[in-house]
Amino acid sequence: MTTYIDPSRENFEAFKALPRDQPIHMLNMLLYRDRAEYPDGHEHAGKGWNGRRAYEEYGKTSGPIFHRVGGSIVWRGAFQAMVTGPHERQWHDGFVAHYPNASAFFEMIKDAAYQTAVVNRTAALIDSRLMRFEPGGESDTFG
Template identity: 80%
Template sequence: MTQYIDPSPANFARFKDLPRDQPIHMLNLLRYRDQAAYPEGHGHAGKGWSGQRAYQEYGKTSGPIFRRVGGSIVWRGAFQTMVTGPDTQRWHDGFVAQYPNADAFFEMIKDANYQQAVVNRTAALADSRLMRFEPGEGGAGF
């Protein structure tokens, strides 16, 4: 089974080609490694952290940058079961991050401190999905 941690060049190019001046929602689906996989010599290598613990470190170290660019979490949940979809697609956590616009997302990922923090995300995840959506109206109907 193919695993996805970072965007492919083609997917990232499509993301960059979309409008940058409107709010965006980013759906994140996360499957953690049993044991975080830090590069040799990294300060957290050898600590025996779980993937979930490494992702918590990612949140702690990237959170100030995420908030500075105007990001917020609009929904968060813990996976329970697949209702429609392949049985092999199991996730530990999911959340929707909101950005005021795509430029805010780009500002975040270009930040030098964020680039240091993202090693925690990479060490944490066995698989993930990141999908961009245009925010829509909530309500009682589909």
């Protein structure tokens, strides 16, 4: 099964081509490694962290940048069962991050401290999905 940690060039170019001046929601689906995989020489290599612990470190180190650009978590949940989709794909956690606009997301990922912090994300994950959505309001119907 193909796994994804970072966006493909093609997908990232499509993301960059979308409007940057409107609010966005980013759906994150996460599957953690049993043991985090840090590059040799990294300060956390050899600590024996599992993927969830490494992702917690990512949150701790990237959180201040995320909040500075106006980001917030609007939904978070722990995976329980695949209802529609491949039964072999399981996730550990999911969340929706809100950004005031796409430019805020780009500001975050270009930040030097974020680029240092993202090593923890890469070390933590076996697989992930990151999907951009235009925020919608609450409703009592599906359509």
